[in-house]
Amino acid sequence: MEANVTLDCLGLYCPMPIIKTAEKIKELTIGEILEVISDDVGIVEDMPNWCKMTGQEFLCIEEEGDEFRAYVKKIV
Amino acid sequence: MNEKNMVTIVVFSGDLDKTLASFVIATGAAASGMKVNMFFTFWGLKLIQREKARPKELDWMRRMFSFMVKAGPEKRPLSKMNMFGIGPMMMKKLMKKSNVPSLKEMLATAKSLGVKLTACSMTMGVMGVTKETLIPEVNNVAGVASFLADAKDSQITLFI
Numbered sequence: 001m002e003a004n005v006t007l008d009c010l011g012l013y014c015p016m017p018i019i020k021t022a023e024k025i026k027e028l029t030i031g032e033i034l035e036v037i038s039d040d041v042g043i044v045e046d047m048p049n050w051c052k053m054t055g056q057e058f059l060c061i062e063e064e065g066d067e068f069r070a071y072v073k074k075i076v
Numbered sequence: 077m078n079e080k081n082m083v084t085i086v087v088f089s090g091d092l093d094k095t096l097a098s099f100v101i102a103t104g105a106a107a108s109g110m111k112v113n114m115f116f117t118f119w120g121l122k123l124i125q126r127e128k129a130r131p132k133e134l135d136w137m138r139r140m141f142s143f144m145v146k147a148g149p150e151k152r153p154l155s156k157m158n159m160f161g162i163g164p165m166m167m168k169k170l171m172k173k174s175n176v177p178s179l180k181e182m183l184a185t186a187k188s189l190g191v192k193l194t195a196c197s198m199t200m201g202v203m204g205v206t207k208e209t210l211i212p213e214v215n216n217v218a219g220v221a222s223f224l225a226d227a228k229d230s231q232i233t234l235f236i
Contacts, residue, residue, distance in 0.1 A: 011175045012175050013174060013175060013176050014100065014104070015100050015103050015104040015107065016175075016177065018104060018107050018108065019103055019104070019107040019185060019189070021107070022107035022108070022109075022189075023107075050107075050108055053081075053108040053109060053110070054108055054109045055109075
């Protein structure tokens with residue numbers, strides 16, 4: 001999936017990926033897509049839940065070996 | 077920020093493992109757009125005390141506690157496997173190796189995310205801790221009524 005901004009969270013455990021996501025999403029404008037790369041398996045459940053709490057749109061997660069690429073669209 | 081979205085945590089334990097859990101939840105909640113309050117009481121108060129702060133006018137009992145229970149985020153014991161300080165040393169090494177932030181870093185992150193840090197005035201009185209010996213990140217000193225007021229408006233209340 002094409003993203004406007006990519007955030008590298010490789011090697012980081014919970015809660016860092018969502019803390020970094022929360023910081024990064026502020027830099028995006030409405031409608032832009034953020035890609036978060038993480039190797040913490042917790043991201044699979046955490047990213048959709050984080051989106052639910054913050055009102056952002058969760059698009060999908062792509063799995064590539066040990067890495068996950070989560071896509072979030074900024075809507076608020 | 078939505079005021080109805082609030083988490084209030086009583087940080088009672090001063091142990092490394094338990095306070096780490098407190099800070100993971102606090103920073104995670106703050107990063108999810110929630111307002112977070114942390115009340116530091118009893119052993120938890122030690123975490124927000126300056127490491128070198130040692131007021132002189134303490135009586136012998138308070139001095140003993142202040143000597144035996146070290147202050148600051150870097151001097152926390154483990155609730156299990158403390159082994160006179162070897163346990164925490166190994167745990168901190170493992171955390172660093174796994175890229176997990178230290179308590180000191182967690183504290184800074186919590187602060188930058190707007191987490192409110194409150195010190196319990198009763199514990200301060202019992203242990204002879206003055207406001208001047210607390211770390212500057214602490215927002216206020218308060219008692220049970222302030223905790224209850226925040227807890228009442230919170231959807232999540234934890235005692236760790």
